[in-house]
Amino acid sequence: MNSLLTNAVAGLTAGGAYALLGVCATFTFRLVAVVNFAGAAIGASGAFAFALLVEVGTPIWGGAIAGLLFGALVGVLVGEIMTRWFAEASTSIKAAVSTALLVGVTAVGLRVTGGQRPHEFPELLSGSAFRLLGVEVTNTAIAMLGLAMLFTLLIGLFLNRSHVGLQLRALSERPAAAELIGIPVHQLSLWVWAIGGAATTLALMLIAPQRAPNFLGLSLLVVPALASALIGFFRSFWATLLGGVVIGEMESLISGFSGLGAYRTAVPFLVIIAVLLWSQRGGRWDDAR
Amino acid sequence: MLRISDLKVDRAGLPVIREADLVVEPGRISVLLGANGAGKTTLLEGISGIAPVTGGRIKLGTEAIETNRPTERARKGLAHVEQGRTVFRTLTTEENLRVVGNGVDFARSYALFPELEKRRQVRAGLLSGGEQQMLVIARALLARPKVIMIDEMSAGLAPIIVGRLMNAVRALADSGLSILLVEQFAALALEIGDRAYVLRKGQIVYDGACRPLIENPDLLHRLYLGGGAHA
Numbered sequence: 001m002n003s004l005l006t007n008a009v010a011g012l013t014a015g016g017a018y019a020l021l022g023v024c025a026t027f028t029f030r031l032v033a034v035v036n037f038a039g040a041a042i043g044a045s046g047a048f049a050f051a052l053l054v055e056v057g058t059p060i061w062g063g064a065i066a067g068l069l070f071g072a073l074v075g076v077l078v079g080e081i082m083t084r085w086f087a088e089a090s091t092s093i094k095a096a097v098s099t100a101l102l103v104g105v106t107a108v109g110l111r112v113t114g115g116q117r118p119h120e121f122p123e124l125l126s127g128s129a130f131r132l133l134g135v136e137v138t139n140t141a142i143a144m145l146g147l148a149m150l151f152t153l154l155i156g157l158f159l160n161r162s163h164v165g166l167q168l169r170a171l172s173e174r175p176a177a178a179e180l181i182g183i184p185v186h187q188l189s190l191w192v193w194a195i196g197g198a199a200t201t202l203a204l205m206l207i208a209p210q211r212a213p214n215f216l217g218l219s220l221l222v223v224p225a226l227a228s229a230l231i232g233f234f235r236s237f238w239a240t241l242l243g244g245v246v247i248g249e250m251e252s253l254i255s256g257f258s259g260l261g262a263y264r265t266a267v268p269f270l271v272i273i274a275v276l277l278w279s280q281r282g283g284r285w286d287d288a289r
Numbered sequence: 290m291l292r293i294s295d296l297k298v299d300r301a302g303l304p305v306i307r308e309a310d311l312v313v314e315p316g317r318i319s320v321l322l323g324a325n326g327a328g329k330t331t332l333l334e335g336i337s338g339i340a341p342v343t344g345g346r347i348k349l350g351t352e353a354i355e356t357n358r359p360t361e362r363a364r365k366g367l368a369h370v371e372q373g374r375t376v377f378r379t380l381t382t383e384e385n386l387r388v389v390g391n392g393v394d395f396a397r398s399y400a401l402f403p404e405l406e407k408r409r410q411v412r413a414g415l416l417s418g419g420e421q422q423m424l425v426i427a428r429a430l431l432a433r434p435k436v437i438m439i440d441e442m443s444a445g446l447a448p449i450i451v452g453r454l455m456n457a458v459r460a461l462a463d464s465g466l467s468i469l470l471v472e473q474f475a476a477l478a479l480e481i482g483d484r485a486y487v488l489r490k491g492q493i494v495y496d497g498a499c500r501p502l503i504e505n506p507d508l509l510h511r512l513y514l515g516g517g518a519h520a
């Protein structure tokens with residue numbers, strides 16, 4: 001019983017990270033219409049910039065801010081490629097391009113960060129927040145969940161209440177029409193990429209110490225991220241959030257069963273396949289696009 | 290004032306518009322006619338910047354704008370109401386107007402098209418075709434353009450609505466706007482127009498008064514389909 005609870009609590013950190021990454025994926029898809037396979041690779045760039053800066057003696061919070069900015073910058077670079085050359089392309093072409101960018105960014109990242117050699121990721125938050133029935137709930141788990149919820153809440157408010165949010169909703173629906181009425185489509189799109197890049201970086205900076213962090217491993221967290229976004233049909237931020245937490249929990253609970261634990265990373269794949277099969281029956285995948 | 294000279298526009302790598310010259314003057318309506326696929330929409334897209342221009346000049350007032358992005362051209366006073374009523378379907382009528390700028394004055398939009406005010410909280414995707422057409426014209430006007438290009442606003446609408454729209458367009462011109470009106474069905478547009486152009490296979494084959502085309506439907510027919518009549 002207690003080990004089940006331990007696993008459930010451990011799953012919160014991963015679940016919160018997946019949720020935040022998933023919400024970023026939904027954010028990017030809804031506003032600039034890209035299924036962004038390179039999302040976590042962008043975040044990994046920022047997270048590794050943070051780790052490398054701290055390794056050479058930068059104070060931890062200074063390094064964190066620099067990492068966030070670097071993640072935003074890589075996001076903007078990827079966004080520039082997508083908006084300058086592939087703005088008119090279909091969703092599937094753009095997804096293919098983002099997959100190519102995943103490979104490209106990861107190749108550069110592995111090269112710069114020294115192949116598969118793990119780096120020491122400093123913990124931004126350490127210690128436990130409180131004990132639940134004798135199980136420690138860590139600060140990171142709480143922060144992760146809180147951040148995912150805060151980000152989801154802020155995105156909703158921003159899109160529905162602010163003028164720039166209104167312009168973003170318009171441009172996501174008809175970029176050409178938005179451009180023709182003078183909305184700065186290009187700039188706004190790059191802001192979306194910057195915000196997505198920074199938020200993804202934050203998620204990866206927090207989760208990296210819990211993993212064996214190498215660049216490829218972090219980049220591939222795009223799989224649970226997209227699985228979460230798929231649960232929200234790339235539309236609903238709150239369903240994406242919930243999806244991320246559920247995937248994190250499933251992974252964690254499965255590792256509690258000896259013999260099944262080795263297959264925990266298959267969970268997102270199973271979720272993707274299950275959602276796709278189910279959605280095809282109802283034709284809902286088409287609506288979501 | 291909009292003046293284009295020697296304009297060339299490609300589509301998917303193939304030349305569609307070849308050496309087009311055209312003028313739209315303040316307070317005037319230039320009517321651009323042509324059969325299906327003649328290149329009317331492509332010409333407008335080249336002017337507003339959605340389609341790449343491969344040669345020629347576009348002058349808005351005294352300024353050459355052919356190298357500007359569409360957003361910049363819009364900011365400089367060029368409005369393009371696209372074919373197909375491109376409302377933001379998931380936004381309400383009022384949001385479609387508000388999106389143009391913080392604190393835009395939509396009293397003017399509702400004065401021009403009172404039916405929009407009653408529908409302000411309705412999602413634009415649920416409006417009738419006529420209402421959607423009014424909305425996209427009102428939306429374009431909120432940016433206070435000097436020149437407005439309107440592509441096939443009457444397609445598929447009831448005659449009474451088309452009459453309303455034509456009157457509104459004439460009133461806009463009378464208030465000083467330069468208007469380029471693209472229509473496939475010519476009669477009503479020629480009635481309110483000051484100058485006519487006919488486009489055939491990407492080339493302008495008529496540039497002159499509207500009257501001769503109204504009085505001589507045969508001429509218009511020949512211009513649409515070819516047969517060498519030049520004015």
Ligand SMILES: Nc1ncnc2c1ncn2[C@@H]1O[C@H](COP(=O)(O)OP(=O)(O)OP(=O)(O)O)[C@@H](O)[C@H]1O
Nearest residue numbers: 300301305323324325326327328329330331332473
């Ligand atoms: N996106 C595109 N890609 C390739 N070819 C195109 C594209 N858009 C238009 N064309 C081609 O350019 C030519 C002109 O089309 P255009 O839409 O400008 O004509 P139009 O006069 O506006 O016709 P309509 O009255 O049907 O609106 C056509 O031969 C069309 O096939």
Ligand SMILES: [Mg+2]
Nearest residue numbers: 329330331372
């Ligand atoms: Mg057309």
